[in-house]
Each structure stands twice: as structure tokens, then as C-alpha cells.
């Protein structure tokens with residue numbers, strides 16, 4: 656959140672996205688040590704447990720955690736989005752955030768949850784059930800929260816791009832025409848995406864290794880804690896496209912609002 660206090664420049668935001676890559680890789684490595692444990696995600700499995708809760712164990716757990724976090728005003732911050740609803744009001748007084756974003760109603764966590772359950776957990780975790788439901792769900796929550804922050808940073812990226820004097824007028828005319836494909840094309844930077852994917856492969860190699868204290872022992876890449884391409888593939892197929900979706904949705908609504916502070 657410190658970043659919210661500094662100027663909203665594309666470089667600053669991209670540095671934050673790079674930092675979040677580390678948190679995401681480590682969160683996935685943590686989740687990958689447990690089996691898939693599909694009961695964690697099954698509504699049927701969690702029925703009749705006495706809580707009266709209608710969803711899965713993960714949904715129950717997320718809601719309990721988000722209730723506590725809502726009380727300490729986590730979701731009043733423009734870079735934090737809850738997965739569950741009917742959360743309590745903050746018990747701390749409201750903070751004044753600098754006016755960095757306009758419309759803040761876009762929340763793609765339902766899509767992210769669907770992708771996480773169907774395309775990420777089955778890829779990173781061994782099949783089967785090891786009974787570690789609480790541990791697995793704890794790691795799920797960490798991973799989901801990091802991914803959600805990363806994806807919703809798309810709003811900050813979009814705002815910075817909209818304010819770039821070189822592209823501002825182009826964005827304005829595409830937004831006036833509600834040209835979704837044109838906006839998507841203009842905000843896409845293939846060189847940045849390619850570098851990101853290369854960097855992720857390198858990070859997965861380094862962070863996934865068992866590193867010994869003995870500096871003569873070579874770091875071993877034969878037993879990686881997460882497969883080399885898994886993180887990069889996940890970014891390519893899901894994380895980047897969902898971030899871009901957030902950017903487009905944000906920009907499509909950008910002219911509905913009064914301008915933000917001085918450029």
C-alpha cells in the first residue's frame with residue numbers, strides 16, 4: 656500500500672507487479688506441498704457440518720478471514736478486493752486515500768476463483784487427498800489474495816496509461832466509441848509481456864531450487880518445488896489476460912467520471 660502514497664507512474668506500478676510475482680510464486684510453492692484435496696472445494700462435502708454455511712469449506716474459511724480483514728478496513732483500500740460478500744463495517748476510522756482511481760466497482764474475483772480452482776490447483780498439486788484441509792485452504796487464501804491484488808492493479812496501470820500525454824487523446828476517442836478491441840490493442844505491450852514471461856521462468860528455477868548451505872554444492876534444479884513452466888504458463892493464459900480485462904473494463908468507464916487530481 657505504500658505505493659499508493661507515491662506518484663502513480665507506470666514504472667512505479669510495474670515495479671509493484673514485479674514484486675508481486677515473487678509473492679505469487681512463493682504462495683504457489685506453498686500450496687503445491689499439499690495434495691489437491693478436492694473436498695476443500697466441494698459444497699456437498701461441507702454441508703451438515705453444523706455451521707449452517709451454504710458453500711464449500713474454502714468459501715467458509717475465506718469469509719471468516721475476510722470478516723476480520725474487513726473490520727480492520729482492508730477492503731477500503733483501492734488495491735484490495737474481497738472474494739465474499741456481506742462483510743462487516745470497519746471498526747477503525749476511515750482512511751483518506753489519494754484520488755488515484757475513478758470507478759472502483761470492477762471486481763473479477765469470481766472469474767479468478769474459477770480459474771484458480773479449475774486451472775491452477777489441479778496443475779500445481781498432486782492428485783489425491785492428504786487430509787491437510789486447513790493447511791491447503793490457508794495456502795489457497797494466500798495465493799488467491801496475491802493473485803487478486805496483482806490482477807486488480809490493472810486499474811492503476813490503466814489510469815497511468817490514460818494519463819500518458821502521448822496516448823491520452825487516442826484513449827479518449829476509443830472510449831467515446833466504446834471500442835473494446837481498440838482499447839485492448841492500445842494497452843497491450845507485447846515486449847513487456849515477453850520479458851515478464853522470461854523473468855518468471857528464471858524466478859521459478861531459482862526460487863524452486865533446494866539450496867544447500869555448502870557453497871560447493873551446486874544448487875539443484877532436478878527437484879524443483881514447482882515445475883518450471885507452470886507459473887509462466889499460468890501468467891500467459893490467465894493472469895495477464897485477466898489483468899488486461901480489468902484494464903479494459905476500467906477504461907471503458909473512464910469518461911463517466913470527473914477527472915482526478917492534477918496530472
Ligand SMILES: O=C(O)C(=O)C[C@]1(C(=O)O)C=C[C@@H](O)C=C1
Nearest residue numbers: 812842843844845847848895898
Ligand atoms: O505493464 C503493462 O503495460 C501492463 O498493462 C500490464 C501487463 C501485465 O499484465 O503484466 C498487461 C498488458 C501489457 O500487454 C503488458 C503487461
